[in-house]
Structure formats: structure tokens, C-alpha cells
Amino acid sequence: MPKYYEFKVCGYYLYFTSKCIVEAMHVHAGDSKLTEAGSGKLFVKNNGDTIVQNQGKISDRHIREIQRFIKDNYKEMYRKWASISENGFYEGN
Numbered sequence: 001m002p003k004y005y006e007f008k009v010c011g012y013y014l015y016f017t018s019k020c021i022v023e024a025m026h027v028h029a030g031d032s033k034l035t036e037a038g039s040g041k042l043f044v045k046n047n048g049d050t051i052v053q054n055q056g057k058i059s060d061r062h063i064r065e066i067q068r069f070i071k072d073n074y075k076e077m078y079r080k081w082a083s084i085s086e087n088g089f090y091e092g093n
Contacts, residue, residue, distance in 0.1 A: 002084065004077045009069045010062040021085035025078060029058060029066050042067065043090035048074035051090060
């Protein structure tokens with residue numbers, strides 16, 4: 001599973017899976033097993049804002065910190081996403 005970075009943010013890896021590239025750009029935040037069970041899922045808009053689809057077992061505080069990290073780094077993260085997926089940013093509300 002491709003990780004956006006090799007380091008953890010708030011104790012979570014930020015990654016996506018090869019099966020989920022059919023959706024708009026999003027970020028899974030999960031533990032070292034990189035499974036979707038208990039992980040968070042955040043869709044990314046073209047301005048770096050995120051929509052939390054699933055918080056998983058992640059605390060509200062950590063979700064906010066992950067959202068800030070994504071906002072600061074979404075352009076770099078998008079380059080990794082776009083190297084595998086033809087789908088762009090999330091366009092919903």
C-alpha cells in the first residue's frame with residue numbers, strides 16, 4: 001500500500017490502497033498494519049481542506065492535527081496520488 005510518507009503523523013501512517021484509487025483523492029490514517037479496520041479516511045479537496053468520511057479509532061484532537069498536516073502538504077501528497085490514479089480532488093461538500 002502506498003504511503004504518502006514513511007513517517008507517522010500523530011502516530012498514524014498516511015496512505016492509500018491500490019483498490020481505492022477509483023475514488024477521489026483521499027487519505028487513510030492507520031496503524032502499522034495499514035488495514036482499514038479502525039483507520040480514518042479523509043477526502044481531500046483542491047484547496048487542501050478535508051472531509052472526514054470515517055474517523056475510525058482516531059481521537060478528535062489527532063484528526064484535527066492530521067487535517068492540518070494534510071492542508072500544509074496536500075500538493076505534494078497529490079503528486080503521489082496522481083502518479084497512480086486518474087481521479088482528482090474531492091468535489092463534494
